[in-house]
Every structure is written in C-alpha cells, then in structure tokens.
Amino acid sequence: MSYMITSECINCSACEMECPVRAITAGPSQYVINPNVCIECQGYYPEARCKWACPVDACVPERSSYQFRSASLTNRGAPPVVLTADHPTGVKRMPIEVASE
Amino acid sequence: MKNRVVVVGGGWAGCSAAMTAKLAGADEVIVLERTDGLLGTGLVGGIMRNNGRYTAAEEMIAMGGGQLFQVADNTARHSNFEFPGHKHATLYDVAKIEPAVRRCLLEHGIEVWLFSRVTEIIRQNGSIDAVRLENGIVIHADMFVDATGTVGSQNYCTEHGNGCVMCIVRCPTFGPRVSLTGLVGIPEKAGRKKDGSIGAMSGSCKLNKDTIAPHIREQLEETGLAIIPIPEHLVNEKKLGTKACQQYALKEYADNVILLDTGQVKLMTSYMPLHELRQIPGLEDVRYEDPYSGTIGNSMRYSALSPRDDHMRVIGDVDNLFCGGEKAGLLVGHTEAMVTGALGGHNAVRAIAGRELLQIPDSLSVGDAITHVREAMKTDEGMTEKYTFSGSIYFKRMKERGLYTTDHDRIAERVADAGLTNIYSQRVL
Ligand SMILES: Cc1cc2nc3c(=O)[nH]c(=O)nc-3n(C[C@H](O)[C@H](O)[C@H](O)COP(=O)(O)OP(=O)(O)OC[C@H]3O[C@@H](n4cnc5c(N)ncnc54)[C@H](O)[C@@H]3O)c2cc1C
Ligand code: SF4
Numbered sequence: 001m002s003y004m005i006t007s008e009c010i011n012c013s014a015c016e017m018e019c020p021v022r023a024i025t026a027g028p029s030q031y032v033i034n035p036n037v038c039i040e041c042q043g044y045y046p047e048a049r050c051k052w053a054c055p056v057d058a059c060v061p062e063r064s065s066y067q068f069r070s071a072s073l074t075n076r077g078a079p080p081v082v083l084t085a086d087h088p089t090g091v092k093r094m095p096i097e098v099a100s101e
Numbered sequence: 102m103k104n105r106v107v108v109v110g111g112g113w114a115g116c117s118a119a120m121t122a123k124l125a126g127a128d129e130v131i132v133l134e135r136t137d138g139l140l141g142t143g144l145v146g147g148i149m150r151n152n153g154r155y156t157a158a159e160e161m162i163a164m165g166g167g168q169l170f171q172v173a174d175n176t177a178r179h180s181n182f183e184f185p186g187h188k189h190a191t192l193y194d195v196a197k198i199e200p201a202v203r204r205c206l207l208e209h210g211i212e213v214w215l216f217s218r219v220t221e222i223i224r225q226n227g228s229i230d231a232v233r234l235e236n237g238i239v240i241h242a243d244m245f246v247d248a249t250g251t252v253g254s255q256n257y258c259t260e261h262g263n264g265c266v267m268c269i270v271r272c273p274t275f276g277p278r279v280s281l282t283g284l285v286g287i288p289e290k291a292g293r294k295k296d297g298s299i300g301a302m303s304g305s306c307k308l309n310k311d312t313i314a315p316h317i318r319e320q321l322e323e324t325g326l327a328i329i330p331i332p333e334h335l336v337n338e339k340k341l342g343t344k345a346c347q348q349y350a351l352k353e354y355a356d357n358v359i360l361l362d363t364g365q366v367k368l369m370t371s372y373m374p375l376h377e378l379r380q381i382p383g384l385e386d387v388r389y390e391d392p393y394s395g396t397i398g399n400s401m402r403y404s405a406l407s408p409r410d411d412h413m414r415v416i417g418d419v420d421n422l423f424c425g426g427e428k429a430g431l432l433v434g435h436t437e438a439m440v441t442g443a444l445g446g447h448n449a450v451r452a453i454a455g456r457e458l459l460q461i462p463d464s465l466s467v468g469d470a471i472t473h474v475r476e477a478m479k480t481d482e483g484m485t486e487k488y489t490f491s492g493s494i495y496f497k498r499m500k501e502r503g504l505y506t507t508d509h510d511r512i513a514e515r516v517a518d519a520g521l522t523n524i525y526s527q528r529v530l
C-alpha cells in the first residue's frame with residue numbers, strides 16, 4: 001500500500017521536502033506520490049509524513065478508484081475515435097495499420 | 102509504400118496543415134487531437150478578416166489555400182462589420198464552425214483521430230519514427246507537424262496566471278497539451294508580458310446569450326456589436342497590459358464592455374469578476390460560458406514556442422518535423438495559425454518529395470509576417486510583443502510597407518508576381 005495525493009493539492013511542495021524516501025515529485029498538474037517508492041513512512045515516522053505536512057489534507061491512503069477517475073480520460077486507455085470520409089461519425093476498428101507495442 | 106503525414110494538434114493550425122499536406126499530394130494525412138473535437142482555441146474566438154487579416158486571407162485564397170477561410174466565411178454570423186479599432190471583420194459562429202471544418206477535412210480524405218493525445222515519440226537517429234498516444238497506440242509517419250498550440254497546462258495557468266479557470270481546452274479532462282518539439286528535446290521559448298514575467302493571458306471570454314438583457318441581445322444579433330460604458334468606479338485600466346491580444350489594448354476597451362455576437366456573446370476582456378460585470382446595465386443576470394471561472398482569470402498562452410525557419414521546419418536535432426500556429430511564434434489568431442500551419446503542412450510534403458522547400462517572399466503579408474516575427478523573436482524585447490495582421494505593431498508594419506489592402510485584384514496580382522498563384526492546390530508528389 002501507499003499514500004496518494006488528491007486533487008485538493010495546491011502545489012505547495014511541503015510534502016516533497018518531508019518525504020523520507022523521496023517518493024513525491026511535481027506532476028503535470030499537482031504533486032504525485034510514486035506508489036512503488038512510498039513505504040507509508042514505516043520505520044521513519046509514526047504517521048505518514050506527507051499527511052502530517054500537507055496544509056490542505058490532500059495526502060491520504062491510496063484508493064484505486066480515486067486514482068483511476070482522476071486520471072485524464074485518454075490516460076484511462078480510451079481508444080481513439082477515428083473519423084474518415086466513409087465513417088464521418090467514427091469507427092472503432094483501426095483503419096490503418098498501427099504497431100501496438 | 103504509401104507516405105504519411107501526421108499532424109499533432111487539431112486547432113486551426115493543424116487543420117490548415119492537414120489541408121495543404123493533402124492538397125500537395127500526401128497519400129495519408131492524419132490529424133491527432135487530444136479532445137473530443139477539432140479547432141482547439143478556435144472554438145472560442147471567431148474574429149476573422151479584421152484589418153490586415155483581410156489581406157492575409159485573400160492572399161491565401163489566391164495561393165489556392167483558401168478552403169478553410171471559405172468555410173469560416175460560410176458560417177459567418179456577421180461580415181464586413183466594424184468595431185473599435187477594427188474594420189471589415191467577419192465573425193464566424195463558434196458553435197457551427199467545428200462541424201463545418203470537420204466535414205471539409207473528411208471530404209478531402211483526411212483522417213481525424215479524436216481522444217488521441219500524443220505523449221511520447223519514438224526516435225530513429227535524427228528523425229521521429231513514430232508517435233505514441235497516451236493509451237499506447239503507436240503511429241508511424243514520414244513527416245510530422247507540431248500544431249499543439251501553446252495554451253495551458255494547469256501548472257502553467259497556475260504559476261503564471263490565476264489558476265485553472267476551466268476554459269475550452271479542458272486540461273483536467275483530456276490531459277494538458279504536450280508539445281512534440283518538447284518531446285524531441287528541443288528547448289522552447291516562452292513569450293513574456295511587458296513586465297518581463299512569463300506568459301500571456303487570453304484576451305476574451307464568452308457570456309451566455311440568454312442571460313443578457315433582451316434589448317442588448319437583439320442589438321447584438323442585428324449589428325454584431327454592443328458597447329456598454331463601464332460605471333466609473335469599475336474602470337480598471339491596469340488589466341489591459343496582461344492580455345495576449347495587443348490590438349485590443351485601446352482605451353475604448355478599458356472604459357466599456359465590448360460585446361460581439363459569435364453565436365455566444367464574446368466579451369472583449371481577459372476576465373472580470375461576475376459581481377462587477379453584473380453592475381453593468383443590461384448584464385444584471387449574466388453568466389460565463391467560457392472560461393467557466395472568467396471571474397478570476399483566463400487561460401495562459403505562449404508557453405512553448407518552437408525554434409523554426411521560414412519554411413516552418415523546426416530547427417534542432419530532428420529532420421522531419423515542421424510546425425505551425427501559436428507553436429511557430431508569437432503570432433496570435435486564427436488567420437495567423439492557418440497561414441503558418443498551411444506552410445508547415447505543404448513543406449512537409451515537399452520534404453517527402455525531396456523538393457526544395459517553399460518560402461513565401463516578403464512582398465506578401467503572409468511571407469513578411471513569418472520572416473519578421475522569427476527575426477523579432479531573437480530579441481528579449483521582441484519576446485514581449487504579440488504579432489497579428491489585425492493590429493498593434495505588425496499591422497502598422499503592414500501599412501508602412503504598403504502590404505495592407507482589401508483590393509482582391511491587387512492581391513491576386515501580387516501573388517501572381519511572386520509566382521505563387523494556386524501553389525497550395527498543386528500537387529508536389
Ligand atoms: C479565448 C480566446 C479567444 C480568441 N479569440 C480570437 C479571435 O476572435 N480571433 C482570432 O483570430 N484569434 C483568437 N484567439 C487566438 C486564436 O484562437 C489562436 O491564436 C489560434 O487559434 C491558435 O491555433 P493553434 O492551432 O496554433 O493552437 P490551438 O488552438 O491551441 O490548438 C492546438 C490543438 O492541439 C491539441 N493538442 C495539444 N497537445 C496535443 C497532443 N500532445 N496530442 C494531441 N493533440 C494535442 C489541443 O487539444 C488543441 O486542439 C483567441 C484565443 C482564445 C484563447
Ligand atoms: S503537502 Fe499537500 S498540498 Fe503540499 S504539495 Fe504535498 S500534497 Fe500538495
């Protein structure tokens with residue numbers, strides 16, 4: 001498990017300085033915690049240090065549904081809607097060859 | 102092997118680049134757009150053909166690249182109309198324009214991909230081999246055009262503006278703009294305000310038409326324009342300096358609210374607290390349509406300008422990248438984006454064909470603007486200006502150089518003298 005930062009984040013950077021394992025970085029629109037690095041401050045502090053530091057209570061234990069919905073739409077893996085002359089309102093099938101990696 | 106041009110960004114610049122690339126004979130042209138529709142910031146503007154933009158539009162038509170200008174003309178709510186500082190403007194309908202442009206692109210055989218946000222490139226030596234969308238799909242192409250604009254992200258709007266105010270760009274939903282030039286690793290420049298700080302705020306908002314007094318609404322629909330004096334205690338001239346659109350930094354704009362009919366009501370100011378707006382006679386019940394929080398701010402632009410040459414080729418460690426629109430310099434406006442985008446798209450195909458790249462001479466306003474702005478951006482002072490055919494310093498230059506005219510025959514003649522008649526509608530491949 002790890003902590004996460006909600007969209008309440010006001011980009012103050014307080015948590016970034018406090019985190020003992022440097023799990024927190026500035027993301028495109030707010031600070032983010034790398035869940036692979038966060039250890040919930042076990043062995044360092046009695047409670048999560050970011051939660052202690054955050055002025056707006058944005059650091060909370062991770063909830064996957066929140067993470068999912070707060071990601072931008074395309075980041076959730078939505079397929080492109082492809083418009084062509086024959087399908088002016090969009091096709092599901094990829095009309096050209098694309099290498100999916 | 103079929104050749105392919107991928108245009109990243111479906112604003113006016115990207116649409117225009119796709120059109121000229123297709124007209125020049127590219128086999129496949131794909132526009133990748135991160136949102137649910139085309140036109141980007143073109144969904145909220147609407148003013149065309151004002152002042153020198155008229156000349157530029159007619160030059161484009163004479164060069165055979167006027168298709169999108171005609172689409173805009175066809176959806177116009179008002180043409181040949183005047184507002185303070187501006188003559189013979191056309192206002193396209195901001196609601197009708199996107200479907201019309203989309204249809205035009207599809208009819209020309211261009212593919213439009215929506216929900217397609219580019220977040221990564223795959224490089225091969227000095228070239229971009231492919232782009233990868235946020236959802237993992239990889240798209241290869243021979244040439245790429247960076248038409249990603251310069252608006253947002255939330256960080257940028259927060260740091261240099263007054264925060265995300267939920268504008269038409271909708272960064273929280275679709276993810277912020279990602280620059281192709283930036284992904285290549287080429288350092289980009291940022292435009293500056295007069296005081297030297299970074300960025301520039303967009304200069305207009307949209308109000309909901311049903312929330313203004315009926316007599317103003319009627320006047321707007323009939324004439325396109327309403328000018329309402331701002332009560333003395335509210336006049337706030339200081340604000341004008343922060344706007345992206347210098348051509349509107351006139352005193353008329355500080356003393357009045359200026360409303361234009363673009364389908365919605367275009368309010369010619371960066372932002373204004375709703376409670377102040379509601380003290381203006383006739384606007385007692387008014388509401389913002391875009392940005393939703395027009396009360397406190399507007400989107401911030403000019404964060405990431407690509408270094409480029411006069412062919413619209415991006416200069417740096419890459420050989421198959423062109424650019425257009427706001428990306429290509431401090432050129433503000435739909436017309437400006439279409440003009441630079443068109444050249445980028447056309448030259449992308451010339452590059453595939455191994456032909457000499459097109460440069461538009463300075464005997465045309467379109468060519469002069471492209472060269473002049475690139476030169477001007479070399480100086481710090483130049484970086485604090487915005488350039489547009491429609492006003493401020495560049496329109497002045499157009500007049501001084503005798504480029505400004507609304508005489509169609511004269512424009513056609515100039516284009517012919519430059520040897521560029523219908524250049525954009527001729528195949529090079
Ligand atoms: C509120 C407002 C009012 C304006 N009013 C006028 C006006 O009346 N008249 C006028 O001439 N000009 C006006 N302008 C200026 C004009 O809209 C712009 O200068 C011009 O349209 C810019 O076009 P562009 O294509 O370069 O950029 P944009 O319109 O910003 O388009 C860029 C596109 O790229 C997409 N994109 C970005 N990154 C990616 C990615 N990684 N992958 C896929 N897609 C991506 C974006 O979603 C967007 O659609 C206005 C601007 C604003 C903000
Ligand atoms: S302490 Fe809270 S508000 Fe400050 S950066 Fe971290 S999460 Fe954001």
Ligand code: SF4
Nearest residue numbers: 253258265266268272
């Ligand atoms: S104001 Fe617009 S451009 Fe700026 S962050 Fe918000 S949605 Fe994006």
